[in-house]
Amino acid sequence: MTNDYLKKFASSRREFVRQTSLLAGGLIAAPMLSKANYFSGADDAIKIVLIGCGGRGRGATMEALSTNQNLKLVAMADAFQDNVETSYATLTKAANAKPGLKSKIDVPAERRFFGFDAYMKAIPLADVVILATPPGFRPIHFAEAIKQNKHVFMEKPVATDPAGIQKVLETAAIAKQKKLNVVVGLQRRYQNSYRELFSRKDQIGDITSAQAWWNNDGVWVRPRKPGQTEMEYQMRNWYYFNWLCGDHINEQHIHNIDVINWFKGGYPVSAQGMGGRQVRKGKEHGEIFDHHYVEFTYADGSILNSQCRHIPGTMSKVDELLIGTKGKIQCGAANIVDHKGKVLYQFDKKTENQPYQTEHDELFAAIAKGEYKFADAERGAKSTMTSILGRMATYSGQVVQWDKAINSGLDIHPKVYSFDATPPVVPNEDGYYTVAVPGKTTYA
Numbered sequence: 001m002t003n004d005y006l007k008k009f010a011s012s013r014r015e016f017v018r019q020t021s022l023l024a025g026g027l028i029a030a031p032m033l034s035k036a037n038y039f040s041g042a043d044d045a046i047k048i049v050l051i052g053c054g055g056r057g058r059g060a061t062m063e064a065l066s067t068n069q070n071l072k073l074v075a076m077a078d079a080f081q082d083n084v085e086t087s088y089a090t091l092t093k094a095a096n097a098k099p100g101l102k103s104k105i106d107v108p109a110e111r112r113f114f115g116f117d118a119y120m121k122a123i124p125l126a127d128v129v130i131l132a133t134p135p136g137f138r139p140i141h142f143a144e145a146i147k148q149n150k151h152v153f154m155e156k157p158v159a160t161d162p163a164g165i166q167k168v169l170e171t172a173a174i175a176k177q178k179k180l181n182v183v184v185g186l187q188r189r190y191q192n193s194y195r196e197l198f199s200r201k202d203q204i205g206d207i208t209s210a211q212a213w214w215n216n217d218g219v220w221v222r223p224r225k226p227g228q229t230e231m232e233y234q235m236r237n238w239y240y241f242n243w244l245c246g247d248h249i250n251e252q253h254i255h256n257i258d259v260i261n262w263f264k265g266g267y268p269v270s271a272q273g274m275g276g277r278q279v280r281k282g283k284e285h286g287e288i289f290d291h292h293y294v295e296f297t298y299a300d301g302s303i304l305n306s307q308c309r310h311i312p313g314t315m316s317k318v319d320e321l322l323i324g325t326k327g328k329i330q331c332g333a334a335n336i337v338d339h340k341g342k343v344l345y346q347f348d349k350k351t352e353n354q355p356y357q358t359e360h361d362e363l364f365a366a367i368a369k370g371e372y373k374f375a376d377a378e379r380g381a382k383s384t385m386t387s388i389l390g391r392m393a394t395y396s397g398q399v400v401q402w403d404k405a406i407n408s409g410l411d412i413h414p415k416v417y418s419f420d421a422t423p424p425v426v427p428n429e430d431g432y433y434t435v436a437v438p439g440k441t442t443y444a
Contacts, residue, residue: 045072045104046367049126051119051141053078053087056155057132060185062094063357064130064153065104069364072104075111075125077118078133079235084112116417119144126150128367134238135246135384136160136413139167142377146175146182151367153360155185157254157384158377160246163411165385172377179372183363184380186258190362191355193334193347194259200345201263203336204324210264210304212256213317214248218310221284230426231419240286242391243412243424247288249275249394250387253308257296257390258383259320259331260304267382268296268304268389270401274438275394279311283431294390306390397438408443 046069050061053076065071073091078084088107095101113121119141123129129145131138131154138158145152152175159165175182188194201207222237238244245251261267273294280290290311296304319332327338334347366373385406393400412424427433 045070046364047072047074047125047127048130049073049075049077049122049128050087050130050132051077051122052131052133052137052155053080053083054132056185057130058087058090058094059356060130060132060153060155060360061091062101063360064128064364065095065101066098066357067361067364069368071364072106074106075113075122076107077113077122079114079116079118081114084114084118088112116419123148123150128153128364131155134235134244135251136164136238136244139164139171142168143171146171146178146180149178149180151181151363152377153183153185153363154377154380156258156380157246157250157387158184158380159384160243160250160388161410161412162385162388162406162408164413165381165388165406168377168381168384172375172381175377176375181363181366181372181374182377183359183374184376185356185359186255186376186380186383187355187359188255188259189262189355189376190353190359192351192353193349194331196347197329197331197334197336197345198263200336201322201324201329203327203344204322204329205326206300207264207322207324208302209323210260210302211321211323212253212260212304212306213319214253214256214308215314216310216316216318217312218280218290219248223284229419231414231421231423234286234423235419237284237286240284240288241423241425242287243414245288246384246388247292247391248310249289249292249294249306249308249390250384253292253306253390254383254387256308256318256320257304257306257386258379260296260306260322261379261383261386263322263329264298264302264304266298267386268402269299270297270399271295271386271389271393272399273306273390273393274397276438277435281435283427283433287425287433287435289394289436292390292394294393296386296390392443395436395438395441396443398442400443405443410443 048064048071050057076084092105095105123145128151131141135157158168219239224233234241271294275289275292277290291309294306322329329336335343336345337343389400389405392405414421414424425433
């Protein structure tokens with residue numbers, strides 16, 4: 001990176017940094033930053049960087065660039081160089097095909113970073129950081145972004161263990177103090193039908209129970225290749241290792257669990273359940289289960305029965321249901337019915353939005369106006385912790401208490417991040433990984 005570029009970059013951001021520094025220091029309130037077209041000049045584009053160059057990272061970046069704001073992608077980072085280059089080529093091709101987006105990508109080779117420390121090189125160049133790596137890295141990357149006074153969009157889930165949750169909660173508190181906007185990609189909270197159902201939830205009275213499903217065939221497998229170290233293999237095949245993914249109850253089913261937490265206005269106090277591996281149990285499937293069924297109990301005694309499954313040929317269902325004293329909210333059908341089946345409210349699906357786009361539209365509109373409006377990190381962390389609580393319950397077969405789990409200090413991550421380092425779990429001599437056994441697996 002040349003000195004001329006750094007000088008130009010610093011000059012173009014001078015006013016933004018001045019305002020952000022005042023804001024972070026508490027010298028002015030967020031509304032005082034509001035100014036029409038604050039970032040409208042070509043030299044004042046909101047600069048975004050992408051950390052994590054997989055499919056979701058590309059999707060989030062395109063959604064950000066497709067907002068009505070003056071944005072520019074200025075850097076990309078990933079552990080793997082091929083991921084960076086593939087994503088750069090894909091984004092460039094997509095932008096070239098979409099009017100007005102070509103000029104929004106400015107990522108020359110010297111600003112395409114790779115390696116475990118790539119995020120450290122990219123974050124300083126940003127006004128807004130998009131975090132879309134495997135979830136295990138989220139606490140580290142989020143902390144660095146907030147330390148450097150950046151606004152953040154980060155994908156869910158936000159951690160894979162209780163120690164990571166605590167780190168995210170600590171960082172969330174700092175983000176609030178600095179009045180930095182943070183949006184977490186639990187997009188149902190940005191979906192018109194869910195927002196309308198939530199605004200009318202009193203129609204069903206007190207919520208006494210709920211059900212949530214994420215049942216489908218499963219996801220990709222990336223087989224081991226000759227010459228890979230164990231760390232590289234696990235990083236490439238990250239979905240099947242808990243330190244990276246947290247199991248599919250955490251990586252996918254969090255969406256449905258978060259909806260119930262949202263409508264309940266709280267989080268479970270305990271969980272118990274069952275799960276295992278019936279079909280997906282090869283060497284290539286790492287250590288995670290292929291099914292979980294969890295009974296979450298809330299402080300008022302209400303129950304969420306939660307199920308997620310990755311087994312081909314079985315019932316496919318992704319949905320949420322809330323049952324109250326007066327009726328039911330059926331999220332997939334986008335309606336509210338009484339206990340006799342009479343429809344009390346039906347959302348007009350013609351007015352449905354694309355929530356993945358809306359979360360970026362709203363985030364970047366606020367940033368462009370200098371407004372502080374979004375503080376999703378705390379609730380994102382607590383819904384992630386709900387998923388982790390469910391995993392701890394299914395893995396152990398025990399009743400697991402929220403307070404004990406979140407304060408357990410359980411940390412399942414490597415001590416060293418390097419492709420030559422040994423991951424937290426390794427295969428046995430036959431190539432299989434140790435899998436949790438209910439009744440034998442315990443949590444201190």
